[in-house]
Amino acid sequence: MNNVVNGTDRTTAANEGGTWRIFKGKANDGTESTTLYGEDRDADIAVTLLMQGSDLPRIVQWGRPMAHPEYLVNCNDAVRPQRVSGGLDDTDWPSIIPTQAEAWTGSDRLVLRRDGVELFCRFSTTDDPIAIDGRRVAITTIDEVQGLTLLWECEITQSGLLRQRARLSNGRSTDGSESDGSRAENELGTLSVDKIELAYPVPEEASEILSTTGHHLRERSPQRQPFNIGRVERLSMVGRPDFDASLLMTAGVPGFGFSHGEAYSAHVGWSGNSVLSAERTTYTQGLIGGAEQLVGGEMQLGQGESYTTPWVYGSYGEGLNEVASRFHGFVRSMHPLFAKKPRPVILNTWEAVYFDHSFDTLKALADKARDSGVERFVVDDGWFMHRRDDTAGLGDWQIDPAVWPEGEKSLGALAKYVHALGMEFGLWFEPEMVNPDSDTARAHPDWIMHANRDRLPMQGRSQQVMDLTNPEAYAYVFDAMDTLVDSLGIDYIKWDHNKLVTEPVSPYSGLPCVHAQTEAVYRIFKTLKQRHPGLEIETCSSGGGRVDLGILEFADRIWASDCVDPVERADIQRYTSLLVPPEMIGEHVGASPAHSTMRATSQQMRMAMAFFGHLGIEWDLQKQDDEALQHLAQWVEAYKRNRTMFEHGTVVHADSSDPAIRVDGIVSEDKSHAVFRFTQLTTSQHYPVAPIRIPGLDAEGAYTVRPLSVSLDLDGIGNGQSELGWWNEQGSVLPGEFLAECGVRPPSLNPAQAVLFELVRV
Numbered sequence: 001m002n003n004v005v006n007g008t009d010r011t012t013a014a015n016e017g018g019t020w021r022i023f024k025g026k027a028n029d030g031t032e033s034t035t036l037y038g039e040d041r042d043a044d045i046a047v048t049l050l051m052q053g054s055d056l057p058r059i060v061q062w063g064r065p066m067a068h069p070e071y072l073v074n075c076n077d078a079v080r081p082q083r084v085s086g087g088l089d090d091t092d093w094p095s096i097i098p099t100q101a102e103a104w105t106g107s108d109r110l111v112l113r114r115d116g117v118e119l120f121c122r123f124s125t126t127d128d129p130i131a132i133d134g135r136r137v138a139i140t141t142i143d144e145v146q147g148l149t150l151l152w153e154c155e156i157t158q159s160g161l162l163r164q165r166a167r168l169s170n171g172r173s174t175d176g177s178e179s180d181g182s183r184a185e186n187e188l189g190t191l192s193v194d195k196i197e198l199a200y201p202v203p204e205e206a207s208e209i210l211s212t213t214g215h216h217l218r219e220r221s222p223q224r225q226p227f228n229i230g231r232v233e234r235l236s237m238v239g240r241p242d243f244d245a246s247l248l249m250t251a252g253v254p255g256f257g258f259s260h261g262e263a264y265s266a267h268v269g270w271s272g273n274s275v276l277s278a279e280r281t282t283y284t285q286g287l288i289g290g291a292e293q294l295v296g297g298e299m300q301l302g303q304g305e306s307y308t309t310p311w312v313y314g315s316y317g318e319g320l321n322e323v324a325s326r327f328h329g330f331v332r333s334m335h336p337l338f339a340k341k342p343r344p345v346i347l348n349t350w351e352a353v354y355f356d357h358s359f360d361t362l363k364a365l366a367d368k369a370r371d372s373g374v375e376r377f378v379v380d381d382g383w384f385m386h387r388r389d390d391t392a393g394l395g396d397w398q399i400d401p402a403v404w405p406e407g408e409k410s411l412g413a414l415a416k417y418v419h420a421l422g423m424e425f426g427l428w429f430e431p432e433m434v435n436p437d438s439d440t441a442r443a444h445p446d447w448i449m450h451a452n453r454d455r456l457p458m459q460g461r462s463q464q465v466m467d468l469t470n471p472e473a474y475a476y477v478f479d480a481m482d483t484l485v486d487s488l489g490i491d492y493i494k495w496d497h498n499k500l501v502t503e504p505v506s507p508y509s510g511l512p513c514v515h516a517q518t519e520a521v522y523r524i525f526k527t528l529k530q531r532h533p534g535l536e537i538e539t540c541s542s543g544g545g546r547v548d549l550g551i552l553e554f555a556d557r558i559w560a561s562d563c564v565d566p567v568e569r570a571d572i573q574r575y576t577s578l579l580v581p582p583e584m585i586g587e588h589v590g591a592s593p594a595h596s597t598m599r600a601t602s603q604q605m606r607m608a609m610a611f612f613g614h615l616g617i618e619w620d621l622q623k624q625d626d627e628a629l630q631h632l633a634q635w636v637e638a639y640k641r642n643r644t645m646f647e648h649g650t651v652v653h654a655d656s657s658d659p660a661i662r663v664d665g666i667v668s669e670d671k672s673h674a675v676f677r678f679t680q681l682t683t684s685q686h687y688p689v690a691p692i693r694i695p696g697l698d699a700e701g702a703y704t705v706r707p708l709s710v711s712l713d714l715d716g717i718g719n720g721q722s723e724l725g726w727w728n729e730q731g732s733v734l735p736g737e738f739l740a741e742c743g744v745r746p747p748s749l750n751p752a753q754a755v756l757f758e759l760v761r762v
Contacts, residue, residue, distance in 0.1 A: 020132050023073035027052070033076045036130070036137060037069040043160030043326070045316060048072050049137070052080070054124040055102065056095035057139055057152065059201055062162065062264070063316055081283070092283035096152055096198060097123075097166065106281045107231050109291075111194035112148075112168075123150050147171050147188050159329025162314040163269075164198050170301040193299040193307045197277065199289025200314040202251045202264045206286060209278050210256075210263075210320075211246035212575050217563040217596050219243045219544030220575040227251055227286050231279040237293060239465070239501020239514050240271055240546040247547060247579040248315075249276040249288050250323070257655035259319045259695045266290060267327070267579060269549035270310035272518035288314075295504065295512035310550060320578060321696070325650055327549075328581040332648075334553050335584075337534075342643050343583045344375035344424060345636055346616035348494070351564070351595050353620065355382040355389055359409035363417055368621035370421045372629060373636035377418045378426030378494055383411055385439065391462040395434030395441060397480035415488045426492030427484065431477045432521065433463045433499055440476075447473040449513070451505040460499040468520035470508040478524055485532050493528070495555075497541035518550070525554035538586065544572065547580065557584050557614055564590035564618050565597040566609035567752050570662050570679055573613060574653060582666065583647040587613030589632065591620065601752050603628060604717055607635040607710075608677055608754035612646055612666055615639045638710045642675055649674075652696035660684040661746075667696040672761045675708065680749040688720065693743040694759065697736040703759040705744060706731025711755040720748035733762055 023035040031053050039046035048061035048069075060075055081091040088103045098104035101122035112119040123141040131138045136155040142148065149169040156162060170191040207227045211234055212220040225232070236245045252263035268274045268290035276290040292310050299307050313330075317323040332338065347369040353361055357379075366377050385400045386393035393400075404411040415425040434441050434448060436456070441448060441464070449465040450456050456464055468474045484490060506513035529535050539546055539555040543562030552558070558580055561572045569587070576585055587610040593600045610616070615636070621629060645668045652674075654663035660683060665676030676694060697703060707727050714720070714727070724747055726732040734744070739759070747755055 020137050021069060022130065023070060025073040025076075027076040027080070031076070033073070034130070035072045035075060037066075037072055038135075038137065038154070038156050039065040039069070040135075040156050040158070040160060041065050043156070043158065045156060045160040045162070045326075047154070047156065047162055048075060049154065050075055051125060051129075051139070052076055056097060056123055056125075056141060058093065058095050062200060062314065084283075087283070092281060094199070094201070094284055094287060096164065097150070097196065099123075103283075105283065106279055107277075108195065109197040109199070112146075113192040113194065114189045119146050121146055121148065123148070148191075157326075157330050158333065160315075160326045161330050162200070162316075163311045164314075165309045165311045166196050166198060167306050167308040168193060168196060168301075169304070169306040171303045188303050191301040192297060193301060194294055194296060195291055196307075196309050197275070197289060197291035198309065198312040199277070199279075199287040200264065200266055201284075202286045202288055203262075204285055205253050206251040206262065206264055208252055208254045208256065210250040210252065211248070211276070213244045213246070214544075215243050216542055217561060218568060219561050219572050220247065221571065222575055227278060227280060229280050229282055231277060233275050233277040235293060236274050239273065239504055239517065240497060240541055241274065241548050242500070242545055243542070245274075245545075245547075246276055247576070248323075249278050249290065250320070251278055251286055251288050257319055258321045258653040259655055261319055263317055263320055263323050264288060265315045265323045265578075267313040267315075267549060268292070268310055269313060269553075270518070271521065271546055271548050271550040272514045274310070274548075292515065295514060298512035298515055300511075313549065321650070321652055324578045327579050328651065331549070331552055331579075331581055331584065335556065338556075338583060338647060342640075343614045343647060345373055345639065346376045346378060346426075346586070346588075346614070347372075347374040347621075348378045348380055348588065348616055348618050350380035350428075351590060351618040351620070352622075353382075355387065357382045357403050359404070359414055362414055364622055365620070366414075366418050366421060366423070368629070369617070370423060372617070372621060372633045373640065374423060374617060376424040376426055376492055378428065378492060379411070379414070380428040380494065381430075381496075383427065386437075392435050392437040394430060394463060395438045395466060397429070397431075397477070397484070399484075412488055415490070419489060424491035425489060426494060427488065427490050428494045428496060429481060430496040430498060431481065431524065432466055432468060432497055432517070434466045435462055436464060437462070444473065446470070446507045447476075449501070449504055449506060451503040457503040463499040465499060465501050465504070465517075467506045467508060467513065467517070468524075469506045469513045469516040474520055474524075478527065481524070481528060482531060485528065485535060490532075491535065493535070493537045494559075495525075495537055495539055497539075497546060522550070522554060525551075529554065540586075544576070547576065549579070552580065552584070555584075557586055559586045560613075563594070563596040564588045564606075565594035565599050566601055566606045566754070567599060567681060568597060569609050570681060573609070574662065574664060577651050577653075581647075582612045582651055583614055583643070585613040586616055587611075588616040588618040589635075590618045599752075602717055603631055604711070605752055605754050607632070608756055609679070611635070611639055611677065611756060612651075612664065612675075615643075635710050638708060645673060645675070650696060652676075654693055654695055656692065658684050658686065658689065661689060661692070663692050663694075665694070665696065671696070671698040671701065674703075674759045675756060676759070677754055677756050678746040678749075679754040680751060682751050688748040689746055691743040691745045693741065694739040697739055697759065698761060699737045699740060701736045701761045702733055703736055703739060703761050704731045704733050705739065705757060705759045708756040708758050711757065714747055714749075714755070717753040717755070718747050718749050724748075736761075
């Protein structure tokens with residue numbers, strides 16, 4: 001049966017630009033089908049959902065908008081697989097949550113149990129299953145035999161992301177309606193939810209996988225592999241995304257890069273335990289997606305109770321730059337105040353003084369910071385009770401009078417002094433952790449997570465985990481932070497998380513508690529910011545742990561890594577920017593040699609590598625000579641001249657076959673201005689380096705390309721023995737198309753050096 005346009009349209013408000021359209025039809029075998037087509041032409045994205053009879057919806061298309069979506073009413077006949085020998089009566093064709101009832105033979109994606117017995121479910125749509133609200137479509141389904149209600153939602157964001165989540169209800173849906181289950185409600189036992197994994201299909205051509213791995217001080221290191229038959233998964237099972245967690249699971253055409261090749265990425269927006277996966281069976285095309293990874297017994301639903309999964313995001317693009325730009329637009333939409341307040345330049349005291357706190361020391365450092373152009377002064381670890389090193393005091397969130405006595409040399413006096421210098425004042429906390437050697441732990445051992453009453457979990461950094469699911473522990477931590485924000489006039493909190501969460505059982509409930517702990521963390525972030533308008537909070541987890549869209553809804557900044565060595569940071573920052581916009585990535589100028597690697601680098605290299613992010617300083621300025629401080633102040637001023645463009649522009653990374661170089665930049669929204677960085681990490685096979693392409697510009701425009709003033713002087717960092725024609729204050733004017741296709745010859749630099757240059761449309 002060839003269906004023509006016989007459907008109805010349901011459109012969002014015109015000013016939002018998103019549209020869902022519904023088409024009804026019949027397949028050639030007589031099966032009733034419903035096709036939902038959603039698009040946002042401004043964001044250049046579209047998705048097609050197919051509901052075959054009463055089955056769960058299937059995502060059958062994800063990519064660019066279509067000229068004639070009305071004919072998608074025939075997509076059932078176009079893509080439904082045939083029966084094949086040796087299989088079941090229906091060939092596997094995964095729905096949004098595939099089960100064995102629909103012939104799924106891959107890994108379990110819906111794991112539910114009652115009384116320890118696994119349930120095998122088959123969900124069917126209700127009589128009027130589809131609800132459309134603006135950009136979001138919701139589809140309600142039930143399993144009559146098991147007495148379950150499943151609500152699935154799919155949304156197209158203004159930046160062009162797709163996101164989906166599911167809400168599973170035991171017996172009754174959370175809106176109060178009956179589940180229509182065949183079992184009497186009083187017969188339904190407690191339901192244990194172990195997993196609900198959601199995914200996006202990718203085309204057969206997307207046969208290469210990119211993910212990231214790493215460890216402390218080397219987060220987000222890229223790795224590629226073929227997308228073969230089988231399953232690849234990246235687990236985070238330490239209470240938050242770990243250093244080796246992959247921000248994205250990306251499948252693309254072989255050899256896809258930043259500026260070329262179709263790429264499809266998935267991300268789980270959750271700050272607790274999670275899994276990202278890519279899977280292909282012999283019967284199906286590939287799926288990428290993920291889930292919250294629940295511990296057995298952690299999510300138990302009584303009658304009428306529900307569990308809602310985290311949002312699982314999908315981003316499509318021609319190259320990773322477009323994939324990333326969709327995430328950046330979404331994250332920026334969650335922080336509208338950034339548009340009114342440029343990101344303040346930060347000085348953080350950690351690598352400057354460590355635990356050596358005193359009023360006189362930090363007052364002198366604050367003076368140097370102000371003179372260097374710093375706008376936010378952050379006092380790191382070491383200010384609270386008994387905290388002379390990292391073995392004691394954590395959890396005792398009271399100012400230590402032995403270090404900060406009352407009066408003119410108190411911590412409050414320092415905060416007042418910093419404010420008088422015109423800088424904001426910030427303070428470090430680690431609210432989720434406690435040292436066993438602390439007054440808090442001695443007074444309240446029941447506030448520490450542990451699964452066995454006779455022992456504590458293995459320690460890390462002399463720490464254990466504070467059980468914030470315990471109302472008393474939560475109230476203590478929140479009240480301590482809230483009081484200090486009030487009394488000190490704190491503008492900014494650096495929130496750290498330094499221990500892997502293992503054996504995560506709450507003594508209060510007796511149950512595994514990572515999910516509830518994560519929700520408690522979100523609640524503290526949210527409530528503190530509601531009570532103190534303008535307060536900003538950075539999320540830091542031993543550096544680059546816990547980077548995800550769940551925490552980024554509340555956090556204003558992430559700390560990309562405890563390693564500020566600029567050579568290591570070149571890729572740490574590059575691959576962090578696949579998810580996080582530059583103005584939210586903490587990028588600091590540190591000492592040389594770097595404290596984490598003992599590698600010596602030039603001041604030019606260290607400042608250039610920190611230039612595109614949320615600029616900060618992690619350096620004892622009291623020990624620097626006047627020339628170094630003057631040079632620093634010049635770079636800070638150059639950053640301030642460009643930061644507004646960085647906070648709204650498009651991040652661009654150029655592809656290169658030369659593993660020794662990196663080309664990274666930011667292009668303004670209107671493409672009238674761009675700043676790029678050329679980095680020579682090691683010596684190259686080519687000498688001098690080949691011309692570098694400059695993507696992201698207006699192909700029909702012409703640009704003056706010239707070095708940024710702070711990078712004009714190549715003395716001491718370059719090894720070229722003749723002049724480079726465009727490397728001067730006047731620069732050269734070139735077509736945007738030429739710059740994208742042919743590029744410019746970069747300066748010949750020594751290893752571990754970087755320079756900045758700008759392009760201005762004429």
